[in-house]
Amino acid sequence: MPNTICAQDSSEAEAAELLQKQLIDSQTAMSLAEIFKALSDPTRLRLISLLTENEVCVHTLELVMGMTQSAVSHQLRYLRQLGIVRYRKEGRHVYYALDDEHVRMLFEQGLLHAKHR
Amino acid sequence: MPNTICAQDSSEAEAAELLQKQLIDSQTAMSLAEIFKALSDPTRLRLISLLTENEVCVHTLELVMGMTQSAVSHQLRYLRQLGIVRYRKEGRHVYYALDDEHVRMLFEQGLLHAKHR
DNA sequence: CTAACATATGAACATGTATTCATGGATAGA
DNA sequence: TCTATCCATGAATACATGTTCATATGTTAG
Numbered sequence: 130m131p132n133t134i135c136a137q138d139s140s141e142a143e144a145a146e147l148l149q150k151q152l153i154d155s156q157t158a159m160s161l162a163e164i165f166k167a168l169s170d171p172t173r174l175r176l177i178s179l180l181t182e183n184e185v186c187v188h189t190l191e192l193v194m195g196m197t198q199s200a201v202s203h204q205l206r207y208l209r210q211l212g213i214v215r216y217r218k219e220g221r222h223v224y225y226a227l228d229d230e231h232v233r234m235l236f237e238q239g240l241l242h243a244k245h246r
Numbered sequence: 247m248p249n250t251i252c253a254q255d256s257s258e259a260e261a262a263e264l265l266q267k268q269l270i271d272s273q274t275a276m277s278l279a280e281i282f283k284a285l286s287d288p289t290r291l292r293l294i295s296l297l298t299e300n301e302v303c304v305h306t307l308e309l310v311m312g313m314t315q316s317a318v319s320h321q322l323r324y325l326r327q328l329g330i331v332r333y334r335k336e337g338r339h340v341y342y343a344l345d346d347e348h349v350r351m352l353f354e355q356g357l358l359h360a361k362h363r
Numbered sequence: 364c365t366a367a368c369a370t371a372t373g374a375a376c377a378t379g380t381a382t383t384c385a386t387g388g389a390t391a392g393a
Numbered sequence: 394t395c396t397a398t399c400c401a402t403g404a405a406t407a408c409a410t411g412t413t414c415a416t417a418t419g420t421t422a423g
Contacts, residue, residue: 169273
């Protein structure tokens with residue numbers, strides 16, 4: 130049972146003060162949004178599901194996902210630039226794997242949520 | 247230390263079979279993406295931070311956030327339609343509050359992640 | 364060296380999205 | 394009743410985003 134806050138009822142300053150403590154600042158909000166945005170696309174989530182327990186080369190991802198090489202590669206770059214996946218070159222293959230335990234936890238916790246609906 | 251999977255190295259069918267078990271289906275991916283997308287915008291995250299422990303009317307949210315009433319109301323509708331927040335009308339005021347424990351957990355866990363960078 | 368393969372990337376395109384603007388409905392107060 | 398306030402919403406706009414297309418780089422095989 131949460132507090133009810135309305136600037137009209139009590140003194141406006143008092144209500145604002147209460148809420149300002151809860152409000153996250155813009156920089157934190159943007160940083161947080163960036164993390165969740167990485168997880169907000171079905172293609173990236175499917176890629177992450179493949180990379181959570183395996184190190185997989187791009188071509189194989191392309192086959193299993195049923196997508197073009199270019200689309201896969203673009204999304205991998207996205208995840209790479211956020212530090213969510215790492216890559217390892219070996220000959221002409223490049224192997225990708227998940228490299229962020231926080232993201233792994235968010236992914237798994239979200240999966241529980243999705244099934245729990 | 248994850249397995250390395252490449253369709254060229256072992257038999258292609260074997261590698262694909264391994265990965266198909268990991269791959270989440272499209273429907274699950276879309277449902278999951280929907281949840282994370284709700285958390286992928288700084289404005290919505292700031293709203294959620296205000297509504298996690300309080301029930302707040304729209305006008306007060308407008309004041310504390312420093313945004314237009316319309317922008318706040320649009321985002322509240324977005325969260326409402328996903329069942330993330332509930333609302334309660336009382337006279338000419340409408341009070342909103344967070345109404346999804348899973349989202350609350352994802353938000354708080356993400357916040358730890360954001361600060362841990 | 365040459366051809367085939369694996370991957371990366373810039374540009375173009377179509378689509379999605381957050382905010383603003385304008386407006387309407389509902390309620391309280393004078 | 395009349396006005397001010399609170400909230401919702403459709404349309405428009407500017408911007409972000411995911412995929413495709415074309416192409417480039419680097420590596421292996423013949």
